Every structure is written in structure tokens, then in C-alpha cells.
Amino acid sequence: MGKIIKYLKHPKEAIIYLMNTGHFRWINDKTYLKWKYRLITGEKLHLDNPDSMKYSEKLQWLKLYDRNPLYTKLVDKYEVKKYLSNIIDSKYLIKTLGIYDSVDEIDFSKLPKKFVIKCTHDSGSFIVCKDKSKLDIKRVKKAITKFKKRKYFYLHREWPYKNVKPRIIIEEFLENKNHDDLIEYNIFCFNGTPQLIMSCFGDKKKLRYNDFYDMNFKKLNLKCIYATSDIVMPRPKQLDEMLDMAKKISKGIPNLRVDFYLCNGKIYIGELTFFHWAGFTLFEPKEWEFKLGRMLKLPEKK
Numbered sequence: 001m002g003k004i005i006k007y008l009k010h011p012k013e014a015i016i017y018l019m020n021t022g023h024f025r026w027i028n029d030k031t032y033l034k035w036k037y038r039l040i041t042g043e044k045l046h047l048d049n050p051d052s053m054k055y056s057e058k059l060q061w062l063k064l065y066d067r068n069p070l071y072t073k074l075v076d077k078y079e080v081k082k083y084l085s086n087i088i089d090s091k092y093l094i095k096t097l098g099i100y101d102s103v104d105e106i107d108f109s110k111l112p113k114k115f116v117i118k119c120t121h122d123s124g125s126f127i128v129c130k131d132k133s134k135l136d137i138k139r140v141k142k143a144i145t146k147f148k149k150r151k152y153f154y155l156h157r158e159w160p161y162k163n164v165k166p167r168i169i170i171e172e173f174l175e176n177k178n179h180d181d182l183i184e185y186n187i188f189c190f191n192g193t194p195q196l197i198m199s200c201f202g203d204k205k206k207l208r209y210n211d212f213y214d215m216n217f218k219k220l221n222l223k224c225i226y227a228t229s230d231i232v233m234p235r236p237k238q239l240d241e242m243l244d245m246a247k248k249i250s251k252g253i254p255n256l257r258v259d260f261y262l263c264n265g266k267i268y269i270g271e272l273t274f275f276h277w278a279g280f281t282l283f284e285p286k287e288w289e290f291k292l293g294r295m296l297k298l299p300e301k302k
Contacts, residue, residue, distance in 0.1 A: 012039060022154045029157045033060045036156075040280045055292035059279030062255060063159050065301045071160035074272045077120040078169050084269065088245050094261075094268050095172040103141040103148075103168060108132065114173035117144060121164035122152030123271075128173065144168055156278035174263040184270060185242055185260045189250035190295045194243050198257075199233055200226075215243075223284045225277055238267050245269070255296050 016039055018024065024032060030047075037045040037060060046053055047061050073079045081093050097115055100106055111132060117140065118126040125147035129135050153162040174182060184200035197213040210226040213219055217235040222228075236242075246258040249272065259270035283289050 015039060020155055022151050025151075025154050029159075030064055033063065033157055037280060041282055050298050053293055054282075054289035055296060056279045056282055056289060058293055058296045058298060059255065059275045061298060063157055063275065063279070066254060066299055067159050067302070068253075071274060072163050075123075075158075075160040075274070076164045077118055077271065078167060079120075080272060084249065087248050088269075092245065092267055092269050094174065094270075097170040097172060100168040100170075103144050106141075106168070106170070108135070108137055111170065112173075114175070116171045116173055118169050118171065119144070119147045119150070119166060120169050121166040122147070122150050122161060125150060130173070156275070156280070158275050158278060160274055174261055174268060177264055182261050182263055185236065185239070185262065186273070187242060187246040187258045187260070188276070188292070189246050189253070189256050189258060191254055191297060192247050192251035194246050194250075195295050196292070197239075201229075221285070222288055225281050236262065238262060238265070242267055254299055 016036070019032075019036055019039075027035070034045045037043070037056075041056070045060055046057055047064070050058070050061070053061065073083055078096070078099050081090075081096065084093060097111060098106065099120075111129075113132050115129050115132075116126055117129070125144075127140055127143060129140075148166045148168065150166075153159070176182060181201055181203070184198075186198040186200060187194045188196040188198070194215060197215070197217065199211045199213065200208070202208040208226045209229040209231075210224065211219060211228050211231070211233070212222040212224075213233075217233075217239065219232050242258075242260050245260075245267075249258050250256040255274065257273040257276055259273060261268045261270050283292065
């Protein structure tokens with residue numbers, strides 16, 4: 001009831017909430033993106049002059065006009081592994097424990113003590129199991145069934161997700177031996193050229209940090225969504241290896257963020273991200289919106 005009252009008092013937040021829960025499917029993609037961009041950023045979405053468009057605006061343009069069928073495979077959490085195994089060594093891929101069309105197919109008795117359950121067709125729908133003996137299987141099945149019905153495309157109109165077959169994937173749980181949080185290294189690439197590195201660490205539910213570094217691993221005065229830390233990380237010894245893989249994976253793609261985990265000194269690929277925060281968040285200081293926008297060269301409009 002509290003949420004309902006809150007949204008009744010704040011119409012803008014109410015509309016954003018409805019958009020983020022998959023409503024307004026009847027609105028065409030271009031109009032929807034213009035509305036949502038204005039509501040979230042407070043700015044008008046410009047799509048007609050590539051030379052002057054901000055990075056976030058170019059991401060919206062790509063949603064509308066760069067619809068390569070390959071992208072559907074690259075956001076499918078199961079199919080992408082097949083694709084990547086032809087480009088890089090499979091040792092960099094998180095081990096798949098099972099792929100299912102329904103939760104009723106899962107035999108939990110055969111799973112290890114720790115694992116992660118995800119849906120293949122969206123982003124953010126996952127359950128982490130750190131101790132199977134304490135797992136409420138009935139509750140997990142109910143949650144995953146709900147996730148599987150989610151039409152993720154309609155939230156942000158990220159075209160690559162539109163035609164992914166909804167399935168359930170169970171993966172190995174990655175854990176550092178010293179129990180430290182995993183550090184993510186997200187590498188922003190433009191047509192196969194890495195240009196920006198984001199380190200992500202901390203608890204997403206409590207305090208999460210996103211720090212940005214240039215290609216020499218010099219920390220930048222840059223922020224997007226999450227807080228930045230006072231920590232200056234040493235250059236990871238595995239960075240060159242990650243950059244090399246990011247180049248190969250992103251070759252020929254106008255904009256791609258290749259996300260890596262470091263676990264016990266080993267590199268694992270997390271996922272491939274076409275639209276950083278769906279393109280609805282602005283980098284600060286604002287000059288970076290234009291700097292990244294200049295790096296992103298849009299393809300021919302189809």
C-alpha cells in the first residue's frame with residue numbers, strides 16, 4: 001500500500017515505475033524511448049544529428065536502428081557461451097550446470113551446495129544459492145517462474161532481448177578463497193577498440209562502487225549511477241589479457257561493454273552489455289557524455 005500511495009503523490013515516478021514493469025507496450029519504440037529518456041534524464045532525446053549526440057542518445061539510436069540478428073544470441077546467457085567458445089578459450093566461461101525450459105525439470109538433489117540460477121532472456125533475474133541445505137526450493141521455483149514470464153524488452157526497448165527464448169540456466173558459483181567480494185572489470189569497446197574501464201565492487205544491496213579508469217589504468221574523475229570510492233586500485237596483472245579478449249569479442253560491433261570477473265586470479269566473462277544502464281543514465285561530468293559520444297561511431301541507418 002505504501003508504494004501505491006507514494007506513486008499516487010508523484011506522477012512522474014509512477015509512470016517510470018510502470019515503464020520499468022513492462023507497461024505501455026502499445027507505444028511504438030521511438031516514442032517510448034523519447035518519453036522515458038525525458039522522464040529519467042530531464043532532457044529531450046535528440047536522434048537526428050549523430051555528430052552532436054551524447055553517448056546516452058546514441059545508445060537509444062542503436063536500439064532503434066542497429067538490429068543485427070547476432071545481438072540476440074549475444075544477450076542469451078546460454079547461446080552466448082557457444083558463440084564465445086569459437087572466439088576465446090572456454091576456460092574463461094563460467095561453467096553451466098544445467099539448461100531448462102521449466103523449473104519442474106530441475107533436479108535440485110543433483111546440484112552442488114552452491115550455484116546461481118538465472119533466466120537466459122533478461123537482465124537482473126537471478127538467485128544466488130550459497131547453501132542448498134537452507135534453500136526454500138518452493139519459493140525459488142515460484143520466483144524463477146515469475147522471472148521467466150518477464151518480457152524484458154518492453155522495459156527499456158533494448159532490441160537484442162526481444163526474441164531471446166526464455167529458459168533457465170544454472171551456473172557454477174564463483175567465490176574467492178579468501179571470501180572477498182568478486183571484482184568486476186567492465187570494458188567499454190567501440191568497434192573492437194577498448195576505450196574505458198569500469199571496476200565494480202561492493203554489495204549491490206548495500207554499498208556498491210563503480211570506479212572508472214582510462215586505458216593506462218589511471219583513475220578518472222567520472223561517475224555514473226553508483227558512488228565512486230577513494231580507492232585507487234593497482235593495475236590488474238590480468239588486464240592485458242582481458243583487453244585482448246574484449247577486442248576480439250567486440251570486433252565489428254559499434255558499442256559493446258564486455259564484463260569480466262576476477263576470481264582467485266582467474267578471468268571469467270560475466271556477460272555482454274549493449275546498453276550501459278539502458279542508456280538512461282548520464283555520465284558526470286557531462287563532458288564525458290560528449291566524449292564517449294564521439295568515440296561511438298554509428299553505423300548506417302537501416
